[in-house]
Amino acid sequence: MRWALHARAALATRAASALGALDKRRSKTHQRCLAGPRAPTATDVSSQREFKAVFFDLDGTLVDIHGPLYIAARSALDDLGHAPPLTRERYHQALERDDPYLGLPEDKHAEYMKLAFAYFLAEIDRTERLEVLPHVQETLAELRRRGYATAVITSRPGDSRRLVGKLAMVGLAAYFDQVITQTGATMRILDKTQSLKQAAMRAATLPQACMYVGDEPRDVMAAMNAGYGASVAVATGPASYRMLSSHPQYRPDFVMRSMSELIGLLERLRSEDG
Numbered sequence: 001m002r003w004a005l006h007a008r009a010a011l012a013t014r015a016a017s018a019l020g021a022l023d024k025r026r027s028k029t030h031q032r033c034l035a036g037p038r039a040p041t042a043t044d045v046s047s048q049r050e051f052k053a054v055f056f057d058l059d060g061t062l063v064d065i066h067g068p069l070y071i072a073a074r075s076a077l078d079d080l081g082h083a084p085p086l087t088r089e090r091y092h093q094a095l096e097r098d099d100p101y102l103g104l105p106e107d108k109h110a111e112y113m114k115l116a117f118a119y120f121l122a123e124i125d126r127t128e129r130l131e132v133l134p135h136v137q138e139t140l141a142e143l144r145r146r147g148y149a150t151a152v153i154t155s156r157p158g159d160s161r162r163l164v165g166k167l168a169m170v171g172l173a174a175y176f177d178q179v180i181t182q183t184g185a186t187m188r189i190l191d192k193t194q195s196l197k198q199a200a201m202r203a204a205t206l207p208q209a210c211m212y213v214g215d216e217p218r219d220v221m222a223a224m225n226a227g228y229g230a231s232v233a234v235a236t237g238p239a240s241y242r243m244l245s246s247h248p249q250y251r252p253d254f255v256m257r258s259m260s261e262l263i264g265l266l267e268r269l270r271s272e273d274g
Contacts (some may be wrong), residue, residue, distance in 0.1 A: 004116070005247045019054050020225055020241070034064050049229055049230065049269050050068075050209075050270050051148070051209055051210065051211045051229060051230070051266065051269070051274075052148065052149060052203075052205045052209040052210070053148060053149035053150070053151070053199075053200065053203050053209060053210040053211070054148050054149075054150055054206045054210075054213065054262075054266070055150065055151040055152075055153050055196065055199055055210060055211070055212050055213070055214070055231065056078050056150070056151070056152055056153070056213045056214070057152075057153065057154060057155075057192075057213065057214035057215060057216075057219050058152050058154035058156065058163075058243075059124070059154065059155075059156070059215075059237070060214075060215035060216065060236060060237020060238055061133075061174065061213060061215045061219075061234055061237060061259075062132065062133060062136050062140075062152070062259075063122070063130040063131055063132055063133060063136075063170075064132075064133055064236075065237065065238075067127075067131075068123035068124050068127060069120060069123075069238065070086075070088060070091050070122060071117075071119065071123050072116045072117075072119035072120035072123055073086060073091070073102065073116055074086040074131045075115070075116075075119040076112050076115035076116040076119055077102060077104075077112070079115050080104070080108060080111065080112060080115070080143070082104065087104065090102075092230065094202065095238070095240065096240070098240060098242070098243055100238075113187075114187075117187055121157065121185060124156060125158065128166065128169070129166070129169060129170065130166055130167070130169070130170050130172075131170075131173075132170050133236050133258075133259065134174065134258060134259070134260070135259040135260035136172070136259050137171065137172065139259045139260070139262050139263060140175035140176075141175065143175070143263075146230045148174060149177055149205060150176050150177055150178075151176055151177055151178035151179065151180060151202075151203070152167070152176050152178070152179045152180065153178075153180045153192055153195045153196055153199055153212070154179075154181055154182070155182055155189050155192060155194075156181050156182065157181060157182045157183065157184060157185050157189055158181055159181070160179045160180060160181045163179055163181055164178040164179050165216040169180065177202075177203065178199055178202055178203070178208045180199055182195065190218055190259055191222060192217070192218075192219070192222040192223075193221075193222045193225040193226050194226075195222075196210075196212060196222050196223060196225075196226035196228065197227075200226070200228075203274055205260065207226055207227035207228050207229070208227065208228070208229040209229055209233060210226075210228045210229060211228065211229060211230045211231075211266075212226075212228050212230075212231055212232070213232045213233075213234060213262065214231070214232075214233060214234075214235075214237075215233060215234055215235070215236055215237025215238065215239060216237055216238060216239050217233075217239065217243075217244070217247045217249065217250040219231065219233065220233060220247070220250040220251065220252045221249075221250045223229055226252065230253040230254065231252040231254075232252055232253065232254045232255075232256060232262070232265070232270075233252035233254070233255050233256070234255075234256045234257070234258065234259060234262075235255065235256070235257050235258075236258060236259070240253060241257060
């Protein structure tokens with residue numbers, strides 16, 4: 001199932017490079033996050049901050065998305081006449097190699113991304129029941145108990161009320177103050193910068209007191225561009241821990257292997273602040 005998830009990472013990278021305005025801001029925002037030779041892990045605390053709001057990406061961060069992305073990648077390759085058909089084993093192997101284009105020649109990359117994106121949107125719209133990732137529910141419950149403002153900010157298009165219904169089916173809806181989706185179905189919805197700014201404003205919280213947790217470099221990009229106090233990447237989505245820790249453009253402030261590390265990270269940041 002992992003193979004198609006990596007296609008989503010490449011999809012995000014292509015979308016980010018296609019957004020000229022974001023490219024112009026890249027060098028300025030990049031400096032804030034790349035002070036050291038590597039991204040800190042969740043056990044490394046490099047600054048003294050206390051956060052009031054913790055906001056989340058959805059797919060690959062809170063819920064598993066390997067299945068829909070595998071189907072999207074396989075369908076896109078089939079449309080391009082690529083043989084042999086993509087198997088789940090090859091999907092896993094490509095994810096481990098950080099190879100998002102599945103061996104396609106460079107002149108096919110752009111067409112592949114457009115096809116995979118369209119198939120991915122169709123698949124997540126069709127899928128009714130979300131698969132919650134390990135340690136997510138207990139982490140969200142603890143954040144609520146401690147009084148943090150919370151939100152889901154996703155690139156999924158469509159009516160947010162429908163997504164709230166899906167979250168309710170798996171017992172997550174009650175943990176969020178806001179659920180923000182995107183309008184439209186072009187690759188521009190992959191940039192969530194404005195949605196992150198909107199979430200902070202709705203929460204009556206300064207962006208510097210907000211943390212965004214995602215699973216891809218584009219999540220880090222959005223947090224940086226929105227002026228958030230920290231970006232946290234969790235290696236449960238399309239990007240490997242290695243890729244997240246050493247991304248040349250959008251390196252997070254902290255990298256986690258699973259959601260089980262988040263509460264500990266917040267506690268260390270708070271104790272350092274005190």
